[in-house]
Amino acid sequence: MMGDKNVSGPSTIIxxxxxxxxxxxxxxxxxxxxxxxxxxxxxxxxxxxETAYVKGPISAETVQIAGQVFGSITAMSKLEILPTxxxxxxxxxxxxxxxxxxxxxxxxxxxxxxxEMVAAEEMLDDKEIAS
Amino acid sequence: xxYYIMEPASAKASWQEKVKDTLGDLGIAGETVFPSPARxxxxxxxxxxxxxxxxxxxxxxxxxxxKIVTAMINQNAxxxxxxxxxxxxxxSKIAKxxxxxxxxxxxxxxxxxxxxxxxxxCIEPNKYFMTEAVIETTKTTEAYLxxxxxxxxxxxxxxxxxxxxxxxxxxFVEKKAPSIKNLFNAFIGRKQEVGPDIYSSLFHSDSFxxxxxxxSLPVKVDDDIVAKTPIICHQENKxxxxxxxKDNIIN
Numbered sequence: 001m002m003g004d005k006n007v008s009g010p011s012t013i014i015x016x017x018x019x020x021x022x023x024x025x026x027x028x029x030x031x032x033x034x035x036x037x038x039x040x041x042x043x044x045x046x047x048x049x050e051t052a053y054v055k056g057p058i059s060a061e062t063v064q065i066a067g068q069v070f071g072s073i074t075a076m077s078k079l080e081i082l083p084t085x086x087x088x089x090x091x092x093x094x095x096x097x098x099x100x101x102x103x104x105x106x107x108x109x110x111x112x113x114x115x116e117m118v119a120a121e122e123m124l125d126d127k128e129i130a131s
Numbered sequence: 132x133x134y135y136i137m138e139p140a141s142a143k144a145s146w147q148e149k150v151k152d153t154l155g156d157l158g159i160a161g162e163t164v165f166p167s168p169a170r171x172x173x174x175x176x177x178x179x180x181x182x183x184x185x186x187x188x189x190x191x192x193x194x195x196x197x198k199i200v201t202a203m204i205n206q207n208a209x210x211x212x213x214x215x216x217x218x219x220x221x222x223s224k225i226a227k228x229x230x231x232x233x234x235x236x237x238x239x240x241x242x243x244x245x246x247x248x249x250x251x252x253c254i255e256p257n258k259y260f261m262t263e264a265v266i267e268t269t270k271t272t273e274a275y276l277x278x279x280x281x282x283x284x285x286x287x288x289x290x291x292x293x294x295x296x297x298x299x300x301x302x303f304v305e306k307k308a309p310s311i312k313n314l315f316n317a318f319i320g321r322k323q324e325v326g327p328d329i330y331s332s333l334f335h336s337d338s339f340x341x342x343x344x345x346x347s348l349p350v351k352v353d354d355d356i357v358a359k360t361p362i363i364c365h366q367e368n369k370x371x372x373x374x375x376x377k378d379n380i381i382n
Binding site for chain 2: 011012013014015016017018019020021022023024025026033034038049051
């Protein structure tokens with residue numbers, strides 16, 4: 001946390017009775033049970049549990065949401081919103097998994113998604129011309 | 132070369148005699164001193180440094196080790212003088228840290244003199260420890276925690292500051308009403324189901340500031356009060372050289 005680049009070191013856990021304001025960074029996993037107002041960043045995983053409330057952007061390798069998040073989420077590998085999860089904000093990830101019962105209000109972006117969309121449109125155009 | 136500071140405890144006299152005999156057999160016997168009301172552990176350590184001993188050896192509990200650590204760093208002796216440890220509790224964190232499982236191994240480690248430079252926790256302005264510092268209350272208490280870019284309001288029963296610097300915050304009071312299932316289990320005498328601990332926190336940083344706004348709480352190292360909240364705690368990197376077992380690999 002806070003400049004700690006030791007990936008094999010201890011993780012950070014925010015208990016349910018903690019209200020935290022500021023930027024939380026850890027090279028290792030971050031688990032949030034409490035309330036955070038500010039940015040959360042990890043080079044590893046971020047787990048937002050059912051009791052957690054986060055107001056601010058989140059970015060990590062993988063993100064799992066079971067609590068409430070008001071802010072953008074960037075997950076390099078995977079973003080999972082569990083049935084109890086509520087996300088109000090945009091998401092950016094190449095692997096998005098929204099479980100039944102989850103709430104997601106916002107825009108979803110996928111890296112390289114626009115290129116694939118252009119390629120698909122071009123293919124469609126080529127087919128129409130051919131026919 | 133070796134300056135031994137032993138704890139004054141008649142119950143440990145036979146153990147201390149065995150230690151002295153072993154040191155003599157290994158050819159590393161030195162000056163041995165015992166603290167008294169007239170001479171505290173810290174004063175004896177300072178005296179040993181002043182006399183020019185290269186190795187100050189703490190013989191006894193973790194309490195004596197932390198007091199000597201404080202004296203050595205406050206005397207600016209952490210770079211030139213080495214700390215040796217003969218722990219009386221072989222299961223203690225310090226015994227594991229230096230990699231010894233009995234007094235004979237600890238004495239042999241002193242003879243082989245493999246050195247390791249370690250980081251030390253500091254409670255400002257001048258209290259140092261190798262083990263843990265604890266802030267504990269019987270009822271849940273509010274506290275403010277400040278780190279690099281973070282300010283946090285917390286509720287706790289116990290805060291443990293560990294080398295690293297790692298901060299463990301525990302709140303043992305169950306916040307939720309017991310579930311119907313657990314009430315039923317209690318009624319029929321069955322063991323209650325324990326859910327995941329969501330009220331404990333774990334932080335790590337180079338420094339912390341801890342405040343308890345409604346009351347000032349003691350900060351204890353090995354049951355000795357070394358400070359009272361508010362405190363600022365930081366890590367002194369590579370502050371002390373200690374003697375470790377020949378095959379020690381633990382940090």
